[in-house]
Amino acid sequence: MADETSYGWAGKILRVNLSTNAITTQPTDPYKEYIGGMGLANKIMYDEVPAGTDPLAPENKLVFAVGPLTASGVPLAGRTTICSLSTFTKDQLLVDAHCGGMIGAKIKLAGYDAIVLEGAAKSPVYINIVDDMVEIKDASFVWGLGTREATETLCRREGTEACVATIGPAGENLLPYSCIINARNHSAGAGTGAVMGSKKVKAIVVQGNGSVHVKDPQAVADLSDYMLRDIIGSNNNHVVPQTQQEWAEFYDKGSRWSARSGLTWGMAEGEPIDTGEPKPGELNTVGYRCMKSVYDLGPDAEKYTIKMNGCHGCPIHCYSDLRIDRTGELGGKATAGNTCAANFPFKYMNGILKTDIDDKSEDAVIWNTVIGTTIDELGLWCNYAQLWRDIAHCIKDGVFDRVLPEEEKARFDWQRIYNNDPTIMVELLNEIAKNNSEIAHIAYGPYHWTERWNDKEWFDKKPSQLINYRGWPVHHATECFGQVGGLYNMMFNRDDMIHSAVNFQGCGLPIEIKKAIAAEVWGGEDAVDPDKNYTPMNDHKANFAWWSIVTDVLHDSLTLCNWTWPMTMSPTKARDYRGDLDLEAKFFKAVTGEDVTTDDLYQAGAKIMTLQRAATVRGMTKADGTMGETDMRNVHDTMTAWPFDHDPDKQPFTEGTIKIERNDFQTALGMLYDKFGWDHEKGCPTASCLDAYGMTDVKEDLQSLNLLP
Known part of the structure; x- marks a missing residue:
């Protein structure tokens, strides 16, 4: 008898029509030539959403898609693609948002390769998924809440094993720069929050209790051990340490392999944990290599670091878990966590504003965590730091003074930034997230606001870092x-x-x-x-x-x-620092059984x-x-x-x-x-x-x- 098991792929796509309340599934097979994730989602969008569709119209779709390696045991296979139409660039074309966290694994373990949201609900709802039980539920009790509060409330109601992917007030208010947050601080940007808000969907709540069928589990285990022992480096696959260490032939001060003896998770439970000098070949110390909090925020972040964390299936842990009580007192959240541009927004602003605050000082740590936790709670997106550059430019070059109504200008004394008062950013970001003021247009993207405010020359100035005229x-x-x-x-x-x-x-x-x-x-x-x-x-x-x-x-x-x-290079001197670019194909064969x-x-x-x-x-x-x-x-x-x-x-x-x-x-x-x-x-x-x-x-x-x- 032929083996009809679907290896790698879950085999089903879930469709939820918010206009009709219809919940259906379809086979994944017709989409396998596009693999999954981005490919699968782009194909659905190409086939089903006509060119020129308004991204906030019911006819647009929002596709959460995972791939054949998601939740299969392959290292770093925990990403999710969320595909829709752009809310912030010219012509509002097809875009993909990508996030880590836990939502992708939960979708896969619930038995789906994708979730397609169609139509629009008449009132706020959330989608509750427990394996093959899918319900559209009233969300009026969480509508208006920030992403953390909504996540906690929904987990208490539906179960703490569930993962919540939710929008905040920015998405509810259809702000073009809005995102979807899962697992507290893992964000998917590109305006997907506004698309979800236009469908009146506050969240998808997913509890997956199944498993992924893997063709050759032993091969996956052996390849994983080989990869962790001989091939992988640190975050961004940096393969030499940041400081000179006994085992290393090379070191580089820009490396994200930032662990060293004496550098600790200073706020770890019990007592500080020394990151030490984790060496290539040590499978159980890979997660200590990346001390991203200090790399991003400076040396003062050490004492606030609880641990380095990661997405589903991640051994690297580039995600910073911090606790800073002062941040909570100033209007942000006392517990902070993120990685990349959302983690150090003050650096981008300060590059233009030139305050007296050092980017790597303790004051800067406070600024960064106040801003970062605020935007995450609001479900606001920074467009890879573009929002911070645009705000700083509009302050410094007088654009806000020129275009804002008098009552709005009176609300914001920009001197407070120079006076080291980060609460002004809490006030500003909350105002932007409401999307009912002139200043909110800064979060429509520079293609929009530079036209509205007659500042198109901003595109051609290096501090803008704008690379394409489409926005x-x-x-x-x-x-x-x-x-x-x-x-x-x-x-x-x-x-x-x-x-x-x-x-x-x-x-x-x-x-x-x-x-x-x-x-x-x-x-x-x-x-x-x-x-x-x-x-x-x-x-x-x-x-x-x-x-x-x-x-x-x-x-x-x-x-x-x-x-x-990809694994282009390796930290292993015995390999001549060569990586293994065939690992994707090896894992693909081990998981799916398909010889590619x-x-x-x-x-x-x-x-x-x-x-x-x-x-x-x-x-x-x-x-x-x-x-x-x-x-x-x-x-x-x-x-x-x-x-x-x-x-x-x-x-x-x-x-x-x-x-x-x-x-x-x-x-x-x-x-x-x-x-x-x-x-x-x-x-x-x-x-x-x-x-x-x-x-x-x-x-x-x-x-x-x-x-x-």
Whole structure:
């Protein structure tokens, strides 16, 4: 008898129609060619949400999707993709939000590969899922609550084993910069909170009591041990320690392998726990390597650190658990936890405002945790720190003074920032989250507010860090291997969130070793340059940029954490510091039983990227306002001026600058388009490339719309 078990995939997609209260399931099988996660979610959106749909209309959908490796025992397989239409960039195109935490594993263990929210409820509801029992319940008693209070209330009602993914007041009030929070502080941005709020859904509450069928559990266990023993580094796969240590041949002060003897989890239960000097090969000390609280917030964060924490299936633990009573007294929350841009907002503001407060001082720790816990409670999103830069600019350059009504200006004395009073940010963020004032437009995104407030030149100033005229900021852009980072920052409809390249850049290994690895992976040592010492575009850099994109998309589809994957390098000297780029394929085979190669998976990533590219072509508007635009090069992939114009006393391709050159970047775009099989001049999918990817249905759709070159 044939084995009909679904290995890896749960096998079902859950659909909840809020307009009709219909709850249905469908098989996952038709979507498997797009793997899961981002691929599955993008396919549902492409097939079912017409171009030009208002993101806040009932016709839009919100797709929570996980992948075949989620909750399977594979390390760092705890991510979730949440896909919908953008609320904050031009043309409101297809975007993906990604979050860690526990929600993805709970969805999978409940028996689903995706949850699709459709339509809109008439009054506030939450979706309660306990395995195959799914209910739409009244949420009036939690509507209006912050994300933490709502999470606690719903867990007390439905069970503490459940994971809650909820919106806060920002999402309820349809603020474009709003997010979904799960497991206290794990956020999915890109305006998904507003989309969820438009559907009157306060939360999804998931308790999964099942398991994931794994084809070869012993192989998964053996591969996991091998990966933790020989291959993985720290957060961002940094593979050398931050300080000189007895075991290490190299060290690098920028490394996120920040553990060292004498550095403690200062507020650990009982007594401080020394992070020590965890060495490669020690499976049980991997979780001590990343002391992210101190790395992000400075040395004063040590005494407030309870522990480093992580998402489901994560051995690295880049998430900071802190307790700071002073933060609670100032209007934030006494317990804090987050990672990345939401964890150190004051640094971004202070870079523009230039207060007397040191970014790594104890005062800055207080500022960061006051702001960070406030935005999380409100379910407000910072757009990879763009909100903080925009607020600081509008204060310093007098934009708020120029555009705000007098009654709003009277509420905010910006001198309080310089007087070291972080309570002003609590007041400001709460006002923004209400979405009923002029100042709230700062959280509609710079594409909107710079037009409204006549400040479009902000896009072309380096302090803005805006990288594309359609409204998103850098995410490891031209400072990361020049043209390579610039290219992948153009490809999506929001900041790219790609870490494949920056992980390699910041791993801590000497440039000579990086170049040797580059020759093996991307075809030549000239694929990479030393920082701030770029060379003109070449084919190996195009390989590197293509690989950076497809590995990120692959990870968001499997779902794996691209903040540490892929395993390009290793901390193990006996391996010559080489990683293992076949690990995704090895794990995929062990979990699903399907015999795929790394190249097969990379091609799947390229196919998924091409699907989103096709959705973008279909959804962009021409200058005359008509729908559909094939000229991606000149309409979509439009880098702002400052990467080309800053450092006026330096020329591109000279040491000491991240400046790039316009004609060279146009060459780079064409070379990258060629790698995907897209049209060389326009950068859009062609009929032949869609045939090659097996996307006949997408080809026929674009043909019917006259959107193939």
